[in-house]
Structure formats: structure tokens, C-alpha cells
Amino acid sequence: MSQTKILLDESEIPTHWYNVVADMPNPPAPVLGPNGQPVTPDQLAAIFPEALIEQEVSSERWIEIPQPVREIYKLWRPSPLFRAHRLEKALGTPAKIYYKNEGVSPAGSHKPNSAVAQAYYNKEAGITRLTTETGAGQWGSSISLAGQMFELEVRVFMVKISYHQKPFRRSMMQTWGATVIPSPSDQTEAGRQILAADPDSNGSLGIAISEAVEEAAARKDTSYTLGSVLNHVLLHQSIIGLEAKKQFEKVGDYPDIIFAPCGGGSNFGGVTFPFLADKAAGKAVRLVAVEPGSCPTLTRGHYAYDFGDAVGLTPLTKMYTLGHDFMPPGIHAGGLRYHGDSALVSQLYHEKLIEAVAVDQLPTFEAGVLFAQCEGVIPAPESNHAIRACIDEALRCKASGEPKTLFFNLTGHGHFDMAAYDRYFAGELDDYPLPQEAIDRALANLPKI
């Protein structure tokens, strides 16, 4: 049997991140301020350090990964590439299935790839405190880990209902030394206003963002951090695809199709963009973003300027969006419940360089359970989306007899999502079919610019 686990030595960790902007047919659409004018780097300086702002607007193809970041990466990177022999056999497919396991990071997902970089640049800029918001806790725990590694104080505003419902992600953040604050809190003006109006508010990601940004903007020693969507986040995540390319080279193979779950776009961009460079050079590789049927940003949204948050505080980004006041149903893949998408992913989708497909919740859990039974690892609900789409393609290959090489990104493990699996086994999960009216309603409220 051919190799199961394709490893790289830590000396093979890429030395540079890949910036897809260098290979895009058109420059990225500008981000606009409330006045409709492009946002300048200066305006971002209140909440981000200069090095990250430079990366946000850079069009350089390769950006060096600082040595201290690579040292931290060594704690879990390079992540292994697996050939899913047992899954192939269970499906009876002639396709070859590979997956990259990003769940091996201490926080259990790909998120620390950017968190470590963000913590490093903030430390270098003399920042001593980081703020962020978190819902389910994947990003909050990653920035807590990264802050600890660079001795930064980390303050995570955690949506209050999640704070109480998901105590274990909270304990994880506390173990890494972060302060976790149920949001809305009395520690910011935004939080106090909400509490005055509704003392029992359960909070929302929008409110938590407001609190985290307010605190960062108010203090010179404090920066705000974001775990997806922004260009510099996707840049840092390119480490996934760059490693994967080296790993495929080691076994003399190359993917025909790559599947990655897509919410804000950070893991999708991270794993696929380095392959997009090859596509630009003529390789026939297909890159497929997999999103929830109940939050189908790329497949059913509009390509338009919209706010990144629910309440309209952020600059306007040109992206695929379901409308900033679209409220995604309560699916368990919390990381994919986002009305918008990364500007880079959106533009590349608009220009037909990447594809997208939507899958429903129940089939994703079915796929995740089959994967766990074959390969061992229990995947995060977000990862189950990529697994579903990959299995569907493997079954098409079975029908057609095509021995395609398929590759998906296993973004994280499901150790903190077992309640979701419980509900799946108990028959309590829903697909939440999304009527067109719900999308139309939200799209009617797109900002007019």
C-alpha cells in the first residue's frame, strides 16, 4: 500500500507566505469608508500595527515569515498530509483522496497560523494587549495561545450565550492565560449601552466586535485582531497550501480538485491560493469553496459592497454577501455562519477562477461520521462540509470510473463539538432550507453606494 502519512521535517516549513494578489488578473477592489472613499492605511492604524496594514494592502508575491513565527509554528507544523486509503476503500472509488490535518495545532484548527503571526507583529510594534471577539471559540482560543507565546495580554469578548453554553473553549483560553469577558459587558461603552437597554442580553458577534474594537481604538497599547476575512489573514494561512504542494511533490502526485470549507475564507484561501498560482501558469486544478446550504454566500449571494459586521460599523468591502442583516440559522458549523466572505475569495469567484458549492447540514454530519469511522479523526462541523463535497466527487468518480486526485482541508478536530454529534445521532439536527425570500429581504438592505 502506498504512503498513508506524508510528513515534512520542520526544516521544510516554508520561509515565505504567498500573496495571491500578485497573481490576480485585476487588483483587489478598494475597501471604502462610511464616506464612500477608499479607506487609507492611516485609518487602520488605530487598531492594527503597521506591519499588518502593509500586508493588508501588499501586492508582493512572497512575504518572509519571521523566524520567531516559524519557531512557534514548529510546535505543530508542518501539519501532516494524509492519503485516506480507508475512506477510498469504504467508498469503492477509483479516486485518490488526500487531506491536510490542521487539527494538530494546540488550539485544534488552522486558526493559530494567523494568530501567531498577528501576535508577533503586534509584539514587535510595542503593543502589549490584544482584543478580539469570539463566538464558538476557535479564533479566541487561537489568539489566546498566540498571545501567551509572545507574552501579550489577551482579552476575548465572548458572546454571552456561548460563554455559558461552551464553557470548555473558555477554559482553554483561560489555560493559555487569556481574560475571557462575557459580552455584552460593562467594560465598554458599547456593552454598557446594550446592557442598559437589555440587562439580560445574550450578546451577539456584532456586539462583541464592537466591544473589542472600542477597547483597541481607545488604548495605544492595545490592538484588535481578526481571525478571517482580511487579506493578511489569508496571507498567513497560505502556509497550508504551500506545505501541501511540497507534500504532493514528495509523493509525485498533484490534486485535480481541492475542497475547503468557506466561511470568512481564511482556510479556503490558505489552502487553495498557492495552487491558484499554478492554475494561472496553466495547471488544470479546480478549487472549490464549500459553504452551508443555509448560509450560501457565494452560491446565492450578491457581489456588492457591504459591511463586514451585522451592525454596520466596519468599512465597506466588495464581496459576495447575503446582506449584513442576514441572520444565518443555528447550524453547528459556527465558523461558516457569516453573511459575507473574504474580498479576495469573492473577487476570484466573481472572475471564475474558483468554484463554490453549498451542502446541507445533515449530509455533512453523515460524511463526518463516515470519515471518523474510516480515518479515526473526528472532524469539526466546518470540516465536514469539505468532506461532504469531496465524498460526493469521489462517488461521481466511482460512477464514471475516473481516478481523480482529490484533496480537502481538514480544518480542525471536533473534540469541542461533540454536542453537535450527539444531536445528529439523536435526529435533532435540521438542514434549514433557505427560502429565496429570506435572502431577498436581507439583500434589500445592502448599503447604497
Place this chain on the structure above:
Amino acid sequence: MSQTKILLDESEIPTHWYNVVADMPNPPAPVLGPNGQPVTPDQLAAIFPEALIEQEVSSERWIEIPQPVREIYKLWRPSPLFRAHRLEKALGTPAKIYYKNEGVSPAGSHKPNSAVAQAYYNKEAGITRLTTETGAGQWGSSISLAGQMFELEVRVFMVKISYHQKPFRRSMMQTWGATVIPSPSDQTEAGRQILAADPDSNGSLGIAISEAVEEAAARKDTSYTLGSVLNHVLLHQSIIGLEAKKQFEKVGDYPDIIFAPCGGGSNFGGVTFPFLADKAAGKAVRLVAVEPGSCPTLTRGHYAYDFGDAVGLTPLTKMYTLGHDFMPPGIHAGGLRYHGDSALVSQLYHEKLIEAVAVDQLPTFEAGVLFAQCEGVIPAPESNHAIRACIDEALRCKASGEPKTLFFNLTGHGHFDMAAYDRYFAGELDDYPLPQEAIDRALANLPKI
């Protein structure tokens, strides 16, 4: 900086397990039946397949690892050996600290190393069903995973109070296709008797063992499986130490002292026994079993014949024991709450070839949190025992200026133990100091033979 992560390729997975019996100064003391006579292999055949019984009594030094077992091992093995550079720096010690991360298995601990082997030999023997008991769920989830890999039905009798208190380990077992039965159940005579006397019984590990053994003994298609204590389990776990030796060779280093948590002895034996062979050949390596101060089997128990279970159903084993009716306090390191120990570990301790040390619960969590903050991984409470003892030695090295090479086994991650960390942060944990009278009382009830 020297290497952080020392990897082996899957082609370097050892081809043979190491059996320490071949290198012991004296043959293992016989296991005795209720009549005081040595138990014969025949008597074990009702609940174990022949291949495992042969391994249980074998004195061959090397036993080949079947190819199908090695194929499954490839899903996570060889496990990485880490140099804990950041922990060394935080301690300011001249000592070098290495750890082997067994938490990378799908079940999150070293337990699948034996579970996979046991499932394989049962499958080969034509067995179609496995039973076992589980408390916290580490072993139950490992045998569920392994059973799934070899298409065996798995029935886990889970202590009823744990079944309700630890639903996520249960969901994990169900994801891998096992049936999890709260014990006491109405499915066995033993369970029905308990329920008749006390319908609200919370269950105990002793009761769950009785149910699992009864079902295995009653059916020809069914075997019983055990996750520690027995010789064949320690044999399978020797893969840990064998890999570690290759990894130390790669970096040209060798441990002066090895620390491993010790409950039933499976990971301790697994990681240290392959080094014991070197010790027999003159190497000055020290092997230290680390146990809880509140369940100090080796450090405060007697070396005597005793039952392996609480209720006196098992054969009698010569081992260090606190007495089979010793009830360990409710520490969170559930895997170390055992009144006895492996016969092999006990005999080697009695013959002074290995050492033991006891550490209290609070200092183990303190050590685990420091480790997590330095190295990222949040350890299981059992692993925190080894970390504590290793840190104590590193601090002694700091005082003396000795640059010793220390090595400990990180038996598993703590993703399913975050409630314990919560209680630690909340100041709710106890060290449970153990009065001598409690030990004396239990030892007074040792069986008279």
C-alpha cells in the same frame, strides 16, 4: 536553536514489540486462581483469544507486530518526540526536556496502541463482538475506534454516573460505532442484581467489569478487552519506547531519567521497558513511575497477592496494592485511580530496577498549565503527573547546574478534561492527603493465601 520536533517516517514504525519479560532477572510471579493454584491459559480462553493469551505468558524478547496493525498505527504513528525548548527556558534549567506526544491518536491518548492490537487478534480468531468497561472513557473510546477499524461490534459498559457526567466521551464512542451501555444495566445478571438491590445505583468500575466479563464469558462470539495492567497490554505499548529510542538516536541524545504517569502501568511500561533493556546492558538510565499522592500504590502500598478488581472476581496477581477495597479519592486523573498495578511494573519496582514518586493533585495542575502555556498542548490530568515530576527534576538541575537529559511521556491531551481545569482555576481542587490509617484499613483486607 536545535530541533523542536523529532519525527519518524511511517516506514520507521517498529516491526516488533518488546517483551520485558525476556530481560527480567526473575520470571514473573504466577497469577493465581481462587483455589490458590496458578491460572492456566485454558482458563483465560473463555474471555480472551489464544494469541493474546500466548502474549500474556510469553517470554520471547521480540514479538512481531502484524502488518494490519501497523497499517492502522500509520493513521497517527510514529508519534512525535518534542524538545520542550520553551519550557526549559521558562524554568531557567540547564536540563534538556523531551516529551513524546501520545495525544496525537484519534482517541487522544496512548490507549489505542493496545486497542488496535487486541481488536486485530480477536478479529483473526473469528470473534465478532468485544466488550469492555470504561470510567472516564479513555479506554472505551480507544477500543471503539479499534473495533470500528476491524469491523467488530463493540459494547462498552460505562459507569452510569460517568455516562451522564461525561457525555462527550460517550458521543465519541458512538461516532466510532460502539454501543455504550450505562452500567449497571438490565442486560447482564450482575447488572440486574445490582439494580434489584438499588435501582438508582450510580455504578462503579467494579460493577462495569463484572457486566463486561459476564457477557464475554457467556458468548462464544464475544471477547473481553482490558486497557492496562495485563502483560500483553504493556507489550503493545512498548511501541512508545521503541520509537522514542529511534528518535533519541536521530538527535544523538539519550535520556538520563524517564518519567511516566503510572496507574495500571500501561504507558509507564510502554515507554520505559525498551530502555530497561539498555539499563540491563549497563546504561545509567533511571525510570520513574509517577503516581498520585492520594493513590500511592508503589510508594505506600504492599507487594502482595491481591485481586485486580474491587469486588474480588479476578484472579490474584502479585503486585503493589493499597488493598482491593481501597477507594481512591475523586482526583481528576481517573486513569491513575487504581488500587493495584501491573504485575511486571510491580516486580521490577520490587527488584529496584525502576523507581516511583508520588505527587499531589494541585501541583500537577500547576505543572500542566505551565506546560500548556509554554508548549501549547493542554495535557490530560494523568500526563500532568509526569510533567510535575519532570519539572521538579529540572528545577533540581537548575539548583545543581547539571545539564541532564529528561524525558517524559505526554500520555494524552486534556480536551475532554477541561472541567477539571475549570475547577483548578476556581480553586475547587483538593490534594486529598491520605492518612496512613486509610491505607492500613484497606491492606488489612488483603486476601490470605
